[in-house]
Amino acid sequence: MRANKLHERHRQSLASSLCLAEERVRHMEALLASLENQDAAPATNSRIVEEEKNDVRQKVAELRGAIQEFADRFSIPPEAADTRQMLAGEVAATWLTLESCRPSRLRNNGTEIEPSLSASIEAGVDELVTKIMVLRGKLR
Numbered sequence: 001m002r003a004n005k006l007h008e009r010h011r012q013s014l015a016s017s018l019c020l021a022e023e024r025v026r027h028m029e030a031l032l033a034s035l036e037n038q039d040a041a042p043a044t045n046s047r048i049v050e051e052e053k054n055d056v057r058q059k060v061a062e063l064r065g066a067i068q069e070f071a072d073r074f075s076i077p078p079e080a081a082d083t084r085q086m087l088a089g090e091v092a093a094t095w096l097t098l099e100s101c102r103p104s105r106l107r108n109n110g111t112e113i114e115p116s117l118s119a120s121i122e123a124g125v126d127e128l129v130t131k132i133m134v135l136r137g138k139l140r
Helices: 008-036 050-073 083-099 103-109 115-138
Strands: none
Touching: 008 050, 008 083, 083 115, 103 115
16 A cells, blocks of 8 residues: 555554554663663663674664654654553553463463462452553553
8 A cells, every 4th residue: 555545544544553653662772771771780680691682683774774763664753642442552561561460361471470469469460450450442
């Protein structure tokens, strides 16, 4: 499909998603940059070994380039992004992140959760997801 045939709503939706993806790439780059400063003052616990850093950095750069190429292919300017759609995208990403906090998902990390903590974690995640769902409803 040619760029001039793209409906304006589709253009807005794509622009919003691409802006969110671009923001996530910036965040990845910032996290990678923070690894360089960890030798002086470690602020986070990193399981990325030295040999992986350059490869991950290269893949993130490739992703940034691919996002831009996609936007260029369909003539999607960043200013076409819709704030409501971007907020809805952030809510969806947060919901997904919170779902990964459930004890059933945490067990997949290879370590069992103490049964006494499992119910409390599940209840806390339920509370957070409920708030996300309310926010999601406001953005429909």
